[in-house]
Amino acid sequence: xxxxxxxxxxxxxxxxxxxxxxxxxxxxxxxxxxxxxxxxxxxxxxxxxxxxxxxxxxxxxxxxxxxxxxxxxxxxxxxxxxxxxxxxxxxxxxxxxxxxxxxxxxxxxxxxxxxxxxxxxxxxxxxxxxxxxxxxxxxxxxxxxxxxxxxxxxxxxxxxxxxxxxxxxxxxxxxxxxxxxxxxxxxxxxxxxxxxxxxxxxxxxxxxxxxxxxxxxxxxxxxxxxxxxxxxxxxxxxxxxxxxxxxxxxxxxxxxxxxxxxxxxxxxxxxxxxxxxxxxxxxxxxxxxxxxxxxxxxxxxxxxxxxxxxxxxxxxxxxxxxxxxxxxxxxxxxxxxxxxxxxxxxxxxx
Amino acid sequence: xxxxxxxxxxxxxxxxxxxxxxxxxxxxxxxxxxxxxxxxxxxxxxxxxxxxxxxxxxxxxxxxxxxxxxxxxxxxxxxxxxxxxxxxxxxxxxxxxxxxxxxxxxxxxxxxxxxxxxxxxxxxxxxxxxxxxxxxxxxxxxxxxxxxxxxxxxxxxxxxxxxxxxxxxxxxxxxxxxxxxxxxxxxxxxxxxxxxxxxx
Numbered sequence: 001x002x003x004x005x006x007x008x009x010x011x012x013x014x015x016x017x018x019x020x021x022x023x024x025x026x027x028x029x030x031x032x033x034x035x036x037x038x039x040x041x042x043x044x045x046x047x048x049x050x051x052x053x054x055x056x057x058x059x060x061x062x063x064x065x066x067x068x069x070x071x072x073x074x075x076x077x078x079x080x081x082x083x084x085x086x087x088x089x090x091x092x093x094x095x096x097x098x099x100x101x102x103x104x105x106x107x108x109x110x111x112x113x114x115x116x117x118x119x120x121x122x123x124x125x126x127x128x129x130x131x132x133x134x135x136x137x138x139x140x141x142x143x144x145x146x147x148x149x150x151x152x153x154x155x156x157x158x159x160x161x162x163x164x165x166x167x168x169x170x171x172x173x174x175x176x177x178x179x180x181x182x183x184x185x186x187x188x189x190x191x192x193x194x195x196x197x198x199x200x201x202x203x204x205x206x207x208x209x210x211x212x213x214x215x216x217x218x219x220x221x222x223x224x225x226x227x228x229x230x231x232x233x234x235x236x237x238x239x240x241x242x243x244x245x246x247x248x249x250x251x252x253x254x255x256x257x258x259x260x261x262x263x264x265x266x267x268x269x270x271x272x273x274x275x276x277x278x279x280x281x282x283x284x285x286x287x288x289x290x291x292x293x294x295x296x297x298x299x300x301x302x303x304x305x306x307x308x309x310x311x312x313x314x315x316x317x318x319x320x321x322x323x324x325x326x327x328x329x330x331x332x333x334x335x336x337x338x339x340x341x342x343x344x345x346x347x348x349x350x
Numbered sequence: 351x352x353x354x355x356x357x358x359x360x361x362x363x364x365x366x367x368x369x370x371x372x373x374x375x376x377x378x379x380x381x382x383x384x385x386x387x388x389x390x391x392x393x394x395x396x397x398x399x400x401x402x403x404x405x406x407x408x409x410x411x412x413x414x415x416x417x418x419x420x421x422x423x424x425x426x427x428x429x430x431x432x433x434x435x436x437x438x439x440x441x442x443x444x445x446x447x448x449x450x451x452x453x454x455x456x457x458x459x460x461x462x463x464x465x466x467x468x469x470x471x472x473x474x475x476x477x478x479x480x481x482x483x484x485x486x487x488x489x490x491x492x493x494x495x496x497x498x499x500x501x502x503x504x505x506x507x508x509x510x511x512x513x514x515x516x517x518x519x520x521x522x523x524x525x526x527x528x529x530x531x532x533x534x535x536x537x538x539x540x541x542x543x544x545x546x547x548x549x550x
Contacts, residue, residue: 183530187524194363242494
């Protein structure tokens with residue numbers, strides 16, 4: 001494996017960048033030329049070699065820099081990681097799932113040695129070599145959830161099941177699309193989704209909850225969600241909205257291609273063995289419009305999707321104010337030709 | 351004065367279904383001046399609700415205290431301030447037997463705050479009843495500095511802690527007992543919409 005980890009930033013000078021390889025494997029979320037909410041769930045992991053769907057937890061060129069950005073966010077606001085007292089066991093479940101998966105899928109980077117509850121974890125990209133006692137939090141520098149998610153890309157929510165509902169009772173949330181863990185922790189499935197427009201009336205959350213409650217031991221699934229972000233910023237939290245908000249108004253016809261990003265969430269769902277909680281990792285991928293348009297199919301399709309989207313969704317996803325500039329830019333990449341089915345770029349793409 | 355009727359809203363916005371007698375159950379009843387009338391109405395519907403009820407009245411008049419004393423609750427405590435009431439409440443709930451119910455009546459801030467406090471002591475949400483009376487002022491958490499501003503009656507309002515101008519969301523946290531306030535001019539600093547009164 002020759003992958004180099006980028007040295008890049010997700011704030012300040014925003015040196016984040018995608019290699020051509022990262023662009024080609026970007027999880028483009030639109031399988032057709034239009035968009036409306038759907039539950040769009042499929043089995044995970046599973047996908048062609050090299051795609052973000054191949055392994056349980058995708059590790060890509062942004063890994064080390066993303067973890068550095070998470071550490072900065074946590075140093076400024078420790079409440080981005082919270083776990084209600086009954087959720088520690090679910091944290092251990094998640095730690096086990098991530099360690100076992102990464103050691104299996106990326107053995108050149110991660111090693112896990114287990115002798116009963118005496119575990120040794122080696123994370124070479126981050127220079128970690130820790131021995132600890134599984135299920136004994138006093139042997140780790142952080143609680144199990146925080147420990148492992150400081151070493152795993154994406155946000156993580158742990159959902160406790162009771163009373164026929166799912167409760168957002170723990171999480172590590174530093175790269176969120178504008179929602180607050182500190183405010184939402186302890187809420188049930190309908191409460192924490194309450195601000196999402198239209199979807200409730202469409203029955204999306206009823207269906208999604210039924211599906212999630214039926215996820216059994218050993219099963220795991222995924223779906224893609226998306227939004228738009230100005231600049232490659234992971235921490236688009238409401239906590240810091242007054243700091244990053246002005247950047248949203250900095251888009252011009254000249255810079256939109258470089259500074260407007262499509263933000264895709266690869267959301268996965270895992271039933272955890274000891275706690276019976278659901279793990280809900282939310283992995284964030286960012287790509288600039290300019291990079292996406294190197295794939296002719298994506299340029300055409302993104303233009304049509306964002307031009308024709310329901311105005312409420314443009315507003316909720318936070319790009320209504322920049323929509324005309326975005327659509328104008330993308331129109332240069334849409335020659336009206338038909339697009340092929342599915343999310344993957346055409347083989348003839350750049 | 352009667353129960354407030356709120357406009358339809360999002361699913362996290364609490365609804366207060368009104369107080370209903372569970373007979374002479376063990377209970378803690380918390381009310382402000384406007385909410386005291388809900389306790390009186392409850393006792394009128396079934397006098398036995400007061401048999402094992404500990405009343406905690408916050409900032410009420412002496413006339414109201416006398417009126418509720420006449421309902422002969424198990425005990426009646428009062429405090430001029432929420433802060434003082436919290437100490438009394440903690441002592442009551444810490445010694446409450448299994449199965450104790452909580453009745454909250456009055457402002458949204460009072461209901462949210464004492465419901466959240468009771469849940470931190472392990473009371474189940476099913477054991478909590480509430481009835482909104484009086485002011486529609488809200489208890490707001492600033493999402494930026496996390497400070498709580500009580501009795502917010504306008505949208506937008508100024509956070510009493512960090513000074514940002516916040517708009518009033520309907521998104522509500524039962525754990526915090528507060529609505530969420532978010533910077534209204536984050537994207538265009540200084541561009542603040544006209545202030546309006548909060549409506550039910």
